[in-house]
Amino acid sequence: MEDQFIKTATLIGDATRASILWNLLDGRAFTATELAVAVETSAQNISMHLGKLLEADLISVEKQGRHKYYRFSNKEVAYAVEAMVNLIPKPKVAVKKKSEEYPPIKYCRTCYDHLAGKIGVALADSLLEQKIIIEANGVFEISSEGIKWFSEFGINIEEAQKQKRIFLKPCLDWSERRNHIAGSVGAMLLNKMITEDWVRRIKDSRAVTITGKGEKELLRYFKIVV
Amino acid sequence: MEDQFIKTATLIGDATRASILWNLLDGRAFTATELAVAVETSAQNISMHLGKLLEADLISVEKQGRHKYYRFSNKEVAYAVEAMVNLIPKPKVAVKKKSEEYPPIKYCRTCYDHLAGKIGVALADSLLEQKIIIEANGVFEISSEGIKWFSEFGINIEEAQKQKRIFLKPCLDWSERRNHIAGSVGAMLLNKMITEDWVRRIKDSRAVTITGKGEKELLRYFKIVV
Protein backbone atom coordinates (compact mmCIF):
# COMPACT_ATOMS: atom_id res chain seq x y z
CA MET A 1 0.00 0.00 0.00
CA GLU A 2 2.74 2.41 0.93
CA ASP A 3 4.46 2.25 -2.42
CA GLN A 4 1.17 2.87 -4.16
CA PHE A 5 0.71 5.95 -2.05
CA ILE A 6 4.20 7.11 -2.93
CA LYS A 7 3.44 6.59 -6.59
CA THR A 8 0.35 8.73 -6.34
CA ALA A 9 2.17 11.38 -4.35
CA THR A 10 5.05 11.65 -6.80
CA LEU A 11 2.57 11.68 -9.64
CA ILE A 12 0.81 14.71 -8.21
CA GLY A 13 4.00 16.25 -6.96
CA ASP A 14 5.52 17.32 -10.24
CA ALA A 15 5.35 21.02 -10.94
CA THR A 16 3.78 20.69 -14.37
CA ARG A 17 1.24 18.10 -13.32
CA ALA A 18 0.39 20.05 -10.19
CA SER A 19 -0.27 23.03 -12.39
CA ILE A 20 -2.54 20.95 -14.60
CA LEU A 21 -4.54 19.83 -11.59
CA TRP A 22 -4.72 23.39 -10.36
CA ASN A 23 -6.18 24.49 -13.66
CA LEU A 24 -8.70 21.69 -13.69
CA LEU A 25 -9.84 22.49 -10.19
CA ASP A 26 -12.94 24.37 -11.19
CA GLY A 27 -14.39 21.25 -12.74
CA ARG A 28 -14.37 22.30 -16.36
CA ALA A 29 -12.75 20.33 -19.13
CA PHE A 30 -9.81 21.68 -21.12
CA THR A 31 -8.14 20.58 -24.31
CA ALA A 32 -4.52 19.55 -24.31
CA THR A 33 -3.49 22.74 -26.07
CA GLU A 34 -5.40 24.96 -23.69
CA LEU A 35 -3.64 23.26 -20.81
CA ALA A 36 -0.28 23.64 -22.49
CA VAL A 37 -0.90 27.38 -22.71
CA ALA A 38 -2.19 27.63 -19.16
CA VAL A 39 0.71 25.65 -17.79
CA GLU A 40 3.21 27.36 -20.07
CA THR A 41 4.87 24.36 -21.55
CA SER A 42 5.07 22.58 -24.88
CA ALA A 43 2.40 20.43 -26.46
CA GLN A 44 4.59 17.33 -26.34
CA ASN A 45 5.28 17.82 -22.68
CA ILE A 46 1.64 18.33 -21.80
CA SER A 47 0.79 15.25 -23.79
CA MET A 48 3.21 13.16 -21.78
CA HIS A 49 1.97 14.48 -18.46
CA LEU A 50 -1.67 14.06 -19.38
CA GLY A 51 -0.82 10.51 -20.32
CA LYS A 52 0.53 9.83 -16.87
CA LEU A 53 -2.40 11.43 -15.08
CA LEU A 54 -4.73 9.51 -17.33
CA GLU A 55 -3.08 6.21 -16.64
CA ALA A 56 -3.48 6.76 -12.92
CA ASP A 57 -7.11 7.64 -13.55
CA LEU A 58 -6.82 11.06 -11.95
CA ILE A 59 -8.20 12.62 -15.10
CA SER A 60 -10.35 11.37 -17.96
CA VAL A 61 -10.63 12.29 -21.61
CA GLU A 62 -13.45 12.82 -23.99
CA LYS A 63 -12.74 13.04 -27.66
CA GLN A 64 -14.62 15.62 -29.68
CA GLY A 65 -13.52 15.84 -33.25
CA ARG A 66 -9.86 16.59 -33.27
CA HIS A 67 -9.99 17.93 -29.76
CA LYS A 68 -9.54 16.00 -26.58
CA TYR A 69 -11.12 17.34 -23.44
CA TYR A 70 -9.49 16.54 -20.14
CA ARG A 71 -11.11 16.83 -16.73
CA PHE A 72 -10.91 15.28 -13.29
CA SER A 73 -12.21 11.76 -13.45
CA ASN A 74 -14.03 12.03 -10.13
CA LYS A 75 -14.79 14.19 -7.12
CA GLU A 76 -12.14 12.54 -4.99
CA VAL A 77 -9.45 14.11 -7.13
CA ALA A 78 -10.92 17.57 -6.62
CA TYR A 79 -11.22 16.95 -2.90
CA ALA A 80 -7.63 15.80 -2.67
CA VAL A 81 -6.41 18.84 -4.55
CA GLU A 82 -8.51 21.12 -2.36
CA ALA A 83 -7.16 19.39 0.73
CA MET A 84 -3.66 20.12 -0.50
CA VAL A 85 -4.57 23.73 -1.16
CA ASN A 86 -5.51 23.94 2.50
CA LEU A 87 -1.95 23.10 3.40
CA ILE A 88 -0.52 26.18 1.78
CA PRO A 89 1.26 28.05 4.54
CA LYS A 90 -0.76 30.96 5.83
CA PRO A 91 0.77 34.38 5.23
CA LYS A 92 2.93 35.32 8.22
CA VAL A 93 1.50 38.23 10.18
CA ALA A 94 -0.54 39.36 7.22
CA VAL A 95 -1.64 42.82 8.17
CA LYS A 96 -3.99 43.16 5.27
CA LYS A 97 -4.89 46.60 4.10
CA LYS A 98 -8.64 46.70 4.38
CA SER A 99 -8.96 48.80 1.28
CA GLU A 100 -7.30 46.43 -1.16
CA GLU A 101 -7.95 43.24 0.68
CA TYR A 102 -9.28 41.48 -2.34
CA PRO A 103 -10.07 42.11 -5.96
CA PRO A 104 -13.63 43.35 -6.46
CA ILE A 105 -16.20 40.85 -5.30
CA LYS A 106 -17.76 40.87 -8.74
CA TYR A 107 -15.11 38.41 -9.66
CA CYS A 108 -15.59 35.36 -7.59
CA ARG A 109 -14.10 31.97 -7.61
CA THR A 110 -15.68 28.63 -8.15
CA CYS A 111 -14.39 25.58 -6.38
CA TYR A 112 -14.84 22.56 -8.58
CA ASP A 113 -18.58 22.94 -9.10
CA HIS A 114 -19.81 25.31 -6.45
CA LEU A 115 -19.30 28.92 -5.49
CA ALA A 116 -16.35 29.67 -3.27
CA GLY A 117 -14.41 32.75 -2.30
CA LYS A 118 -15.97 35.75 -0.68
CA ILE A 119 -19.32 35.29 -2.33
CA GLY A 120 -19.46 31.60 -1.49
CA VAL A 121 -18.91 32.44 2.15
CA ALA A 122 -21.46 35.26 2.06
CA LEU A 123 -24.00 32.92 0.52
CA ALA A 124 -23.40 30.33 3.20
CA ASP A 125 -23.72 33.01 5.87
CA SER A 126 -27.01 34.20 4.47
CA LEU A 127 -28.52 30.75 4.22
CA LEU A 128 -27.47 30.09 7.79
CA GLU A 129 -28.85 33.38 9.03
CA GLN A 130 -32.15 32.76 7.28
CA LYS A 131 -32.18 29.36 8.93
CA ILE A 132 -32.55 27.73 5.54
CA ILE A 133 -29.51 25.73 6.42
CA ILE A 134 -28.57 25.00 9.97
CA GLU A 135 -25.24 24.09 11.35
CA ALA A 136 -24.95 21.50 14.04
CA ASN A 137 -21.64 20.22 15.30
CA GLY A 138 -19.71 21.18 12.23
CA VAL A 139 -22.11 19.74 9.70
CA PHE A 140 -24.77 21.45 7.65
CA GLU A 141 -28.34 20.32 7.23
CA ILE A 142 -31.43 21.74 5.65
CA SER A 143 -34.29 22.82 7.90
CA SER A 144 -37.89 22.00 7.05
CA GLU A 145 -38.47 25.65 6.12
CA GLY A 146 -35.31 25.34 4.09
CA ILE A 147 -36.77 22.58 1.97
CA LYS A 148 -39.72 24.83 1.18
CA TRP A 149 -37.40 27.72 0.41
CA PHE A 150 -35.32 25.67 -1.99
CA SER A 151 -38.37 24.44 -3.88
CA GLU A 152 -39.58 28.03 -4.25
CA PHE A 153 -36.10 28.93 -5.40
CA GLY A 154 -36.44 26.30 -8.07
CA ILE A 155 -34.31 23.56 -6.64
CA ASN A 156 -35.78 20.20 -5.91
CA ILE A 157 -34.17 19.03 -2.72
CA GLU A 158 -35.69 15.55 -2.80
CA GLU A 159 -34.04 15.15 -6.18
CA ALA A 160 -30.67 16.14 -4.80
CA GLN A 161 -31.00 13.74 -1.92
CA LYS A 162 -31.42 10.87 -4.31
CA GLN A 163 -28.05 11.50 -5.89
CA LYS A 164 -25.27 9.23 -4.77
CA ARG A 165 -22.81 12.03 -4.19
CA ILE A 166 -22.48 13.96 -0.98
CA PHE A 167 -25.56 16.03 -0.52
CA LEU A 168 -24.45 18.98 1.50
CA LYS A 169 -21.21 19.70 3.23
CA PRO A 170 -19.22 22.59 4.51
CA CYS A 171 -16.11 23.23 2.44
CA LEU A 172 -13.32 25.21 4.00
CA ASP A 173 -12.32 28.03 1.74
CA TRP A 174 -8.60 28.60 1.49
CA SER A 175 -8.80 32.28 0.74
CA GLU A 176 -11.43 33.13 3.30
CA ARG A 177 -10.61 30.34 5.73
CA ARG A 178 -14.30 30.00 6.35
CA ASN A 179 -16.94 27.56 5.25
CA HIS A 180 -18.93 27.69 2.10
CA ILE A 181 -21.40 25.22 0.69
CA ALA A 182 -20.23 22.23 -1.29
CA GLY A 183 -21.91 18.97 -2.19
CA SER A 184 -24.78 18.60 -4.60
CA VAL A 185 -26.66 21.48 -2.97
CA GLY A 186 -23.72 23.76 -3.63
CA ALA A 187 -23.55 22.56 -7.20
CA MET A 188 -27.26 23.07 -7.78
CA LEU A 189 -27.14 26.57 -6.38
CA LEU A 190 -24.34 27.53 -8.74
CA ASN A 191 -26.09 25.80 -11.60
CA LYS A 192 -29.31 27.65 -10.97
CA MET A 193 -27.49 30.96 -10.83
CA ILE A 194 -25.81 30.27 -14.13
CA THR A 195 -28.99 29.23 -15.92
CA GLU A 196 -30.80 32.26 -14.52
CA ASP A 197 -27.87 34.37 -15.72
CA TRP A 198 -27.01 35.77 -12.34
CA VAL A 199 -23.43 34.82 -12.91
CA ARG A 200 -21.37 33.83 -15.92
CA ARG A 201 -18.28 31.74 -16.16
CA ILE A 202 -15.24 33.56 -17.46
CA LYS A 203 -13.50 31.69 -20.19
CA ASP A 204 -10.34 29.88 -19.11
CA SER A 205 -10.61 30.84 -15.49
CA ARG A 206 -12.00 29.65 -12.22
CA ALA A 207 -13.70 32.95 -11.77
CA VAL A 208 -17.29 33.91 -12.49
CA THR A 209 -18.63 37.37 -13.01
CA ILE A 210 -21.87 38.68 -11.60
CA THR A 211 -24.38 40.14 -14.01
CA GLY A 212 -26.60 43.13 -13.36
CA LYS A 213 -29.51 40.82 -12.82
CA GLY A 214 -27.42 38.75 -10.44
CA GLU A 215 -26.56 41.82 -8.48
CA LYS A 216 -30.21 42.62 -7.84
CA GLU A 217 -31.23 39.07 -7.10
CA LEU A 218 -28.34 38.39 -4.75
CA LEU A 219 -29.42 41.43 -2.78
CA ARG A 220 -33.06 40.39 -2.82
CA TYR A 221 -32.59 36.76 -1.90
CA PHE A 222 -29.49 36.87 0.25
CA LYS A 223 -28.96 40.50 1.21
CA ILE A 224 -25.56 40.29 -0.40
CA VAL A 225 -24.32 43.67 -1.53
CA VAL A 226 -22.03 43.15 -4.46
CA MET B 1 -1.52 31.26 -5.35
CA GLU B 2 -0.80 28.72 -8.02
CA ASP B 3 2.92 28.67 -7.41
CA GLN B 4 2.31 28.18 -3.71
CA PHE B 5 0.17 25.21 -4.52
CA ILE B 6 2.88 23.82 -6.75
CA LYS B 7 5.40 24.25 -3.97
CA THR B 8 3.23 22.31 -1.58
CA ALA B 9 2.56 19.62 -4.15
CA THR B 10 6.21 19.11 -4.99
CA LEU B 11 7.02 19.14 -1.32
CA ILE B 12 4.66 16.26 -0.67
CA GLY B 13 5.47 14.57 -3.92
CA ASP B 14 8.94 13.34 -3.16
CA ALA B 15 9.20 9.63 -2.49
CA THR B 16 11.04 9.97 0.80
CA ARG B 17 8.82 12.71 2.13
CA ALA B 18 5.69 10.90 1.02
CA SER B 19 6.90 7.90 2.94
CA ILE B 20 7.44 10.04 6.01
CA LEU B 21 3.90 11.38 5.79
CA TRP B 22 2.59 7.86 5.30
CA ASN B 23 4.32 6.76 8.48
CA LEU B 24 2.99 9.71 10.44
CA LEU B 25 -0.54 9.07 9.28
CA ASP B 26 -1.69 7.34 12.43
CA GLY B 27 -1.14 10.50 14.40
CA ARG B 28 1.73 9.36 16.56
CA ALA B 29 5.03 11.14 16.87
CA PHE B 30 8.27 9.55 15.74
CA THR B 31 11.88 10.44 16.30
CA ALA B 32 14.09 11.26 13.36
CA THR B 33 15.95 7.96 13.68
CA GLU B 34 12.76 5.94 13.84
CA LEU B 35 11.62 7.62 10.67
CA ALA B 36 14.96 7.00 9.00
CA VAL B 37 14.56 3.29 9.72
CA ALA B 38 10.92 3.22 8.63
CA VAL B 39 11.66 5.08 5.44
CA GLU B 40 14.87 3.18 4.86
CA THR B 41 17.25 6.02 4.34
CA SER B 42 20.15 7.70 6.09
CA ALA B 43 19.98 9.96 9.11
CA GLN B 44 21.32 12.93 7.17
CA ASN B 45 18.76 12.50 4.49
CA ILE B 46 15.86 12.23 6.90
CA SER B 47 17.13 15.27 8.68
CA MET B 48 17.08 17.28 5.48
CA HIS B 49 13.59 16.13 4.52
CA LEU B 50 12.18 16.73 7.98
CA GLY B 51 13.64 20.19 7.77
CA LYS B 52 11.73 20.90 4.60
CA LEU B 53 8.45 19.53 5.92
CA LEU B 54 8.98 21.52 9.07
CA GLU B 55 9.61 24.73 7.23
CA ALA B 56 6.35 24.32 5.35
CA ASP B 57 4.65 23.63 8.67
CA LEU B 58 3.34 20.25 7.57
CA ILE B 59 4.95 18.69 10.61
CA SER B 60 6.01 19.97 13.99
CA VAL B 61 8.72 18.96 16.44
CA GLU B 62 8.88 18.50 20.13
CA LYS B 63 12.23 18.12 21.79
CA GLN B 64 12.56 15.60 24.56
CA GLY B 65 16.07 15.23 25.85
CA ARG B 66 18.22 14.25 22.95
CA HIS B 67 15.27 13.02 20.95
CA LYS B 68 13.12 15.03 18.65
CA TYR B 69 9.59 13.88 18.06
CA TYR B 70 7.96 14.68 14.76
CA ARG B 71 4.24 14.62 14.04
CA PHE B 72 1.71 16.26 11.77
CA SER B 73 1.29 19.83 12.81
CA ASN B 74 -2.46 19.79 12.29
CA LYS B 75 -5.46 17.76 11.16
CA GLU B 76 -5.50 19.30 7.72
CA VAL B 77 -2.29 17.51 6.89
CA ALA B 78 -3.76 14.17 7.85
CA TYR B 79 -6.89 14.90 5.86
CA ALA B 80 -4.87 15.83 2.80
CA VAL B 81 -2.82 12.68 3.04
CA GLU B 82 -5.96 10.59 3.51
CA ALA B 83 -7.52 12.31 0.52
CA MET B 84 -4.51 11.35 -1.53
CA VAL B 85 -4.73 7.78 -0.30
CA ASN B 86 -8.24 7.75 -1.70
CA LEU B 87 -6.79 8.40 -5.13
CA ILE B 88 -4.81 5.19 -5.20
CA PRO B 89 -6.09 3.29 -8.22
CA LYS B 90 -8.47 0.53 -7.24
CA PRO B 91 -7.28 -2.97 -8.01
CA LYS B 92 -8.45 -4.00 -11.49
CA VAL B 93 -11.05 -6.75 -11.36
CA ALA B 94 -9.87 -7.85 -7.96
CA VAL B 95 -11.47 -11.25 -7.55
CA LYS B 96 -10.54 -11.52 -3.94
CA LYS B 97 -10.36 -14.92 -2.38
CA LYS B 98 -12.80 -14.73 0.49
CA SER B 99 -10.59 -16.85 2.69
CA GLU B 100 -7.56 -14.57 2.65
CA GLU B 101 -9.30 -11.33 1.98
CA TYR B 102 -7.60 -9.56 4.85
CA PRO B 103 -5.18 -10.30 7.60
CA PRO B 104 -6.94 -11.37 10.80
CA ILE B 105 -9.26 -8.71 12.10
CA LYS B 106 -7.41 -8.77 15.40
CA TYR B 107 -4.97 -6.52 13.70
CA CYS B 108 -6.73 -3.37 12.79
CA ARG B 109 -5.66 -0.06 11.47
CA THR B 110 -5.93 3.35 12.97
CA CYS B 111 -6.45 6.36 10.81
CA TYR B 112 -4.75 9.36 12.33
CA ASP B 113 -6.48 9.17 15.71
CA HIS B 114 -9.50 6.95 15.25
CA LEU B 115 -10.23 3.34 14.40
CA ALA B 116 -10.35 2.49 10.74
CA GLY B 117 -10.21 -0.64 8.67
CA LYS B 118 -12.62 -3.52 9.08
CA ILE B 119 -13.20 -2.91 12.76
CA GLY B 120 -13.74 0.80 12.27
CA VAL B 121 -16.44 0.06 9.75
CA ALA B 122 -18.00 -2.62 11.94
CA LEU B 123 -18.08 -0.18 14.82
CA ALA B 124 -19.76 2.47 12.72
CA ASP B 125 -22.28 -0.09 11.51
CA SER B 126 -23.12 -1.14 15.03
CA LEU B 127 -23.55 2.41 16.30
CA LEU B 128 -25.82 3.12 13.36
CA GLU B 129 -27.84 -0.04 13.89
CA GLN B 130 -28.27 0.71 17.56
CA LYS B 131 -29.42 4.19 16.52
CA ILE B 132 -26.76 5.69 18.76
CA ILE B 133 -25.60 7.53 15.70
CA ILE B 134 -27.91 8.35 12.84
CA GLU B 135 -27.04 9.10 9.30
CA ALA B 136 -28.87 11.81 7.42
CA ASN B 137 -27.90 12.96 3.98
CA GLY B 138 -24.36 11.73 4.21
CA VAL B 139 -23.62 13.20 7.61
CA PHE B 140 -23.59 11.57 11.01
CA GLU B 141 -25.25 12.89 14.11
CA ILE B 142 -25.84 11.61 17.59
CA SER B 143 -29.37 10.79 18.66
CA SER B 144 -30.71 11.78 22.05
CA GLU B 145 -30.53 8.15 23.15
CA GLY B 146 -27.02 8.22 21.75
CA ILE B 147 -25.97 10.98 24.09
CA LYS B 148 -27.16 8.89 27.01
CA TRP B 149 -25.40 5.84 25.65
CA PHE B 150 -22.11 7.67 25.30
CA SER B 151 -22.24 9.01 28.84
CA GLU B 152 -22.87 5.49 30.14
CA PHE B 153 -19.99 4.32 28.01
CA GLY B 154 -17.84 6.89 29.77
CA ILE B 155 -17.63 9.54 27.10
CA ASN B 156 -18.84 13.02 27.78
CA ILE B 157 -20.43 14.21 24.58
CA GLU B 158 -21.00 17.76 25.78
CA GLU B 159 -17.26 17.93 26.39
CA ALA B 160 -16.52 16.78 22.87
CA GLN B 161 -18.90 19.31 21.38
CA LYS B 162 -16.99 22.10 23.04
CA GLN B 163 -13.80 21.21 21.21
CA LYS B 164 -13.00 23.35 18.24
CA ARG B 165 -12.25 20.41 15.99
CA ILE B 166 -14.80 18.62 13.90
CA PHE B 167 -17.09 16.75 16.22
CA LEU B 168 -18.27 13.81 14.23
CA LYS B 169 -17.84 12.95 10.62
CA PRO B 170 -17.90 9.98 8.33
CA CYS B 171 -14.47 9.11 7.01
CA LEU B 172 -14.23 7.01 3.90
CA ASP B 173 -11.98 4.05 4.47
CA TRP B 174 -9.69 3.26 1.60
CA SER B 175 -9.40 -0.42 2.29
CA GLU B 176 -13.07 -1.03 2.99
CA ARG B 177 -14.38 1.78 0.80
CA ARG B 178 -17.00 2.39 3.45
CA ASN B 179 -17.48 4.92 6.18
CA HIS B 180 -16.09 4.80 9.64
CA ILE B 181 -16.23 7.36 12.40
CA ALA B 182 -13.75 10.19 12.50
CA GLY B 183 -13.77 13.53 14.29
CA SER B 184 -13.45 14.00 18.02
CA VAL B 185 -16.05 11.29 18.69
CA GLY B 186 -13.95 8.83 16.73
CA ALA B 187 -10.87 9.89 18.64
CA MET B 188 -12.60 9.58 22.01
CA LEU B 189 -13.88 6.13 21.19
CA LEU B 190 -10.41 4.92 20.32
CA ASN B 191 -8.98 6.65 23.34
CA LYS B 192 -11.46 5.03 25.67
CA MET B 193 -10.73 1.62 24.18
CA ILE B 194 -7.03 2.09 24.73
CA THR B 195 -7.35 3.28 28.32
CA GLU B 196 -9.72 0.42 29.06
CA ASP B 197 -7.17 -1.90 27.44
CA TRP B 198 -9.52 -3.26 24.82
CA VAL B 199 -6.91 -2.54 22.20
CA ARG B 200 -3.22 -1.76 22.27
CA ARG B 201 -1.12 0.13 19.83
CA ILE B 202 1.59 -1.90 18.16
CA LYS B 203 4.95 -0.22 18.26
CA ASP B 204 6.00 1.42 15.03
CA SER B 205 2.83 0.59 13.17
CA ARG B 206 -0.55 1.99 12.37
CA ALA B 207 -2.11 -1.21 13.60
CA VAL B 208 -3.67 -1.96 16.95
CA THR B 209 -4.22 -5.36 18.43
CA ILE B 210 -7.33 -6.44 20.28
CA THR B 211 -6.89 -7.81 23.78
CA GLY B 212 -8.87 -10.65 25.29
CA LYS B 213 -10.87 -8.15 27.27
CA GLY B 214 -11.49 -6.12 24.14
CA GLU B 215 -12.76 -9.19 22.38
CA LYS B 216 -15.43 -9.75 25.02
CA GLU B 217 -16.41 -6.12 25.31
CA LEU B 218 -16.63 -5.54 21.58
CA LEU B 219 -19.03 -8.45 21.42
CA ARG B 220 -21.04 -7.20 24.36
CA TYR B 221 -21.31 -3.56 23.35
CA PHE B 222 -21.27 -3.79 19.59
CA LYS B 223 -21.97 -7.41 18.70
CA ILE B 224 -18.68 -7.46 16.84
CA VAL B 225 -17.24 -10.94 16.60
CA VAL B 226 -13.49 -10.65 16.43
Added chain:
DNA sequence: TTCATAGTTAAATACAGACTGAACTATTCA
Protein backbone atom coordinates in the same frame (compact mmCIF):
# COMPACT_ATOMS: atom_id res chain seq x y z
C1' DT C 1 -6.24 17.82 -52.40
C1' DT C 2 -3.79 20.58 -49.87
C1' DC C 3 -2.88 23.14 -45.82
C1' DA C 4 -3.32 24.13 -40.90
C1' DT C 5 -4.35 22.58 -36.42
C1' DA C 6 -4.53 19.00 -32.61
C1' DG C 7 -2.27 15.71 -30.60
C1' DT C 8 1.24 11.74 -30.09
C1' DT C 9 5.65 9.18 -30.01
C1' DA C 10 10.66 8.42 -29.67
C1' DA C 11 15.36 9.47 -28.89
C1' DA C 12 18.80 12.82 -27.03
C1' DT C 13 19.76 16.21 -23.53
C1' DA C 14 19.81 18.77 -19.40
C1' DC C 15 19.19 19.75 -14.76
C1' DA C 16 17.05 20.10 -10.15
C1' DG C 17 17.24 18.05 -6.18
C1' DA C 18 18.08 13.73 -3.61
C1' DC C 19 21.70 11.26 -1.65
C1' DT C 20 26.54 10.36 0.28
C1' DG C 21 30.65 11.14 3.04
C1' DA C 22 32.83 13.58 6.43
C1' DA C 23 32.96 16.54 10.21
C1' DC C 24 30.28 18.78 13.54
C1' DT C 25 27.17 19.77 18.29
C1' DA C 26 24.21 18.09 22.03
C1' DT C 27 22.59 14.91 25.30
C1' DT C 28 22.73 10.73 28.06
C1' DC C 29 24.98 7.08 30.46
C1' DA C 30 28.80 4.59 32.72
Added chain:
DNA sequence: TGAATAGTTCAGTCTGTATTTAACTATGAA
Protein backbone atom coordinates in the same frame (compact mmCIF):
# COMPACT_ATOMS: atom_id res chain seq x y z
C1' DT D 1 35.61 12.18 32.25
C1' DG D 2 35.01 9.54 28.13
C1' DA D 3 32.14 6.86 25.12
C1' DA D 4 27.81 6.16 22.77
C1' DT D 5 23.68 7.84 20.74
C1' DA D 6 20.73 11.50 18.40
C1' DG D 7 20.67 14.74 15.28
C1' DT D 8 22.53 18.46 11.99
C1' DT D 9 25.33 20.83 8.34
C1' DC D 10 27.85 21.24 4.17
C1' DA D 11 30.21 20.31 -0.13
C1' DG D 12 30.38 17.17 -3.88
C1' DT D 13 28.33 13.56 -6.68
C1' DC D 14 24.92 11.30 -9.11
C1' DT D 15 20.62 10.04 -11.20
C1' DG D 16 15.67 10.01 -12.37
C1' DT D 17 12.74 12.42 -14.86
C1' DA D 18 11.28 16.50 -17.16
C1' DT D 19 12.11 18.80 -21.21
C1' DT D 20 13.58 19.57 -26.05
C1' DT D 21 14.25 18.41 -30.89
C1' DA D 22 12.31 16.04 -34.56
C1' DA D 23 9.29 13.22 -37.12
C1' DC D 24 4.89 11.29 -37.02
C1' DT D 25 -0.82 10.50 -37.44
C1' DA D 26 -5.55 12.35 -37.43
C1' DT D 27 -9.09 15.63 -38.13
C1' DG D 28 -11.14 19.64 -40.14
C1' DA D 29 -11.20 23.65 -43.17
C1' DA D 30 -10.25 26.05 -47.81
